[in-house]
Amino acid sequence: AFFIKKIEPSSSSSSSPMSKLLLLPPGTMGWPFVGETLEFISHAYTSCPEAFVEKRRMLYGTKVFKTHLFGSPTIVSTDSEINRMILQGDTASFVPSYPRSLMELMGESSILLITGGLQRKLHGLIAGFFKSPVLKSQITADMRRYVEDSMSSWEDGQTIYIQDEAKQIAFQVLVKVLISMEPGKELQILKLQFTEFIAGLMSLPLKIPGSRLYRSLQAKKKMVDLVKDIVRRRRRSGSAEEYCNDVIDVLINDGSDELTDHLIAENMIDLMIPGEDSVPILITLAVKYLSDCPPALRQTEEENTQLKLISETKGRLLEWDDYMSLSFTQNVISESLRMGNVIAGIMRKAMRDVEVKGGKFMIPKGWCVLTYFRSVHLDADFYDQPFKFNPWRWQNKETPGGSNFFTPFGGGQKLCPGLDLARLEASIFLHHLLTTFRWVAEDDGVVNFPTVRMKKGMPIKVNRKGV
Numbered sequence: 158a159f160f161i162k163k164i165e166p167s168s169s170s171s172s173s174p175m176s177k178l179l180l181l182p183p184g185t186m187g188w189p190f191v192g193e194t195l196e197f198i199s200h201a202y203t204s205c206p207e208a209f210v211e212k213r214r215m216l217y218g219t220k221v222f223k224t225h226l227f228g229s230p231t232i233v234s235t236d237s238e239i240n241r242m243i244l245q246g247d248t249a250s251f252v253p254s255y256p257r258s259l260m261e262l263m264g265e266s267s268i269l270l271i272t273g274g275l276q277r278k279l280h281g282l283i284a285g286f287f288k289s290p291v292l293k294s295q296i297t298a299d300m301r302r303y304v305e306d307s308m309s310s311w312e313d314g315q316t317i318y319i320q321d322e323a324k325q326i327a328f329q330v331l332v333k334v335l336i337s338m339e340p341g342k343e344l345q346i347l348k349l350q351f352t353e354f355i356a357g358l359m360s361l362p363l364k365i366p367g368s369r370l371y372r373s374l375q376a377k378k379k380m381v382d383l384v385k386d387i388v389r390r391r392r393r394s395g396s397a398e399e400y401c402n403d404v405i406d407v408l409i410n411d412g413s414d415e416l417t418d419h420l421i422a423e424n425m426i427d428l429m430i431p432g433e434d435s436v437p438i439l440i441t442l443a444v445k446y447l448s449d450c451p452p453a454l455r456q457t458e459e460e461n462t463q464l465k466l467i468s469e470t471k472g473r474l475l476e477w478d479d480y481m482s483l484s485f486t487q488n489v490i491s492e493s494l495r496m497g498n499v500i501a502g503i504m505r506k507a508m509r510d511v512e513v514k515g516g517k518f519m520i521p522k523g524w525c526v527l528t529y530f531r532s533v534h535l536d537a538d539f540y541d542q543p544f545k546f547n548p549w550r551w552q553n554k555e556t557p558g559g560s561n562f563f564t565p566f567g568g569g570q571k572l573c574p575g576l577d578l579a580r581l582e583a584s585i586f587l588h589h590l591l592t593t594f595r596w597v598a599e600d601d602g603v604v605n606f607p608t609v610r611m612k613k614g615m616p617i618k619v620n621r622k623g624v
């Protein structure tokens with residue numbers, strides 16, 4: 158059921174301007190300059206951001222429409238087939254394109270923005286490292302240690318803000334795996350600069366002293382300089398040649414001239430973003446959805462308690478594969494990804510005219526495309542009662558990476574290389590939370606813009622379980 162057929166985009170650069178116009182999907186370009194951006198953002202701030210898209214789907218009767226967002230003529234697609242084609246598209250057809258502030262802060266050598274041979278090389282090196290057995294074992298041990306350290310200080314009756322705890326732990330894990338920095342004073346300073354850096358990701362593209370973007374760029378520069386120092390020291394000591402301890406070692410070891418100190422340092426900072434944002438938010442949402450669904454909470458707890466008993470009986474610590482084999486817990490994580498839409502969609506720019514839907518529509522050269530995963534993930538055509546948290550719907554389905562209509566980690570050449578790591582971290586956090594504590598959750602709501610998060614940080618009142 159999850160077999161994916163690659164659909165090649167076909168060029169139609171020979172079409173006349175008139176026929177191009179006729180092939181544009183339905184839709185309106187909105188107001189001069191701002192287009193429909195304000196309406197898009199005002200919906201994005203509500204609990205139902207997909208309403209912007211749904212309204213147009215109803216109006217035009219298609220899952221794809223044209224509009225004008227963030228300064229660019231844009232095609233929005235909630236059609237899983239078109240989305241798949243765009244994700245699979247080669248760089249002659251589509252390149253990543255995001256709002257200006259985000260592109261400035263990522264930097265031109267960021268893996269999220271580059272294409273071609275260099276992107277493939279970086280992607281391959283990072284993905285390969287994340288699959289290595291030595292690293293898997295080290296990450297599992299680190300994550301477990303950080304989770305246990307954090308949870309050991311929780312007292313009975315205390316209110317814990319899951320979002321903050323998860324952010325701290327997931328950031329520690331990524332910084333360790335990327336640059337081998339352990340928790341401590343240096344990491345605290347890095348974290349402060351990092352918070353300053355990401356605050357500007359969705360800011361006005363105004364680069365004057367004092368502006369949000371300017372301050373974020375300054376913070377990034379300081380972090381890049383710090384990581385460059387580490388890279389230089391490693392190159393001098395030659396330690397990476399013997400054994401790859403972290404991503405810096407992997408990139409240095411490749412020996413390619415393209416992987417300069419600056420490129421490595423810049424990418425290490427960008428790769429910390431999932432540690433502050435995507436992974437902890439996934440964990441927080443899973444705790445939220447489980448708190449709201451007692452049968453799912455019970456079943457996840459049972460599965461994890463059983464695993465804990467097995468590990469205690471055998472007298473061995475749990476490994477990567479143990480956590481990943483918790484099938485119901487993985488279904489909870491899939492369902493949290495589906496409903497929570499940590500990454501609501503990705504953006505590309507068409508490098509040439511591209512026909513979609515067998516020539517029915519055209520994405521003109523220079524236009525942006527927003528593949529809006531959120532609407533696909535909440536589409537009743539694919540998911541029965543899509544707004545209901547139902548981890549059982551994933552039973553007997555192979556979903557770690559995704560399918561045509563489940564793309565939380567993107568797809569194609571840019572498919573997230575951290576997808577298993579994200580699942581592992583969520584799994585370890587849930588395992589320790591569920592086997593150590595009972596809790597009562599306070600009411601809290603999801604905020605969807607500019608990034609997904611919980612309004613109050615997901616406060617829960619915890620009590621340690623009896624031994």
Ligand code: HEM
Pocket residue numbers: 253268269270276280283331428431432435436439499500503504564565566567568570571572573574575576578579
């Ligand atoms: C819940 C957690 C996560 C989600 C939802 C997520 C989602 C995504 C998505 C949708 C993309 C595709 C972007 C595009 O096509 O332009 C992506 C790419 C990427 N992700 Fe993740 N991610 C997560 C965690 C992680 C983690 C833990 C890492 C580890 C460092 C990571 C590293 C990357 C990298 C390096 C890319 C770029 C790949 C490339 O362009 O070749 N992600 N992620």
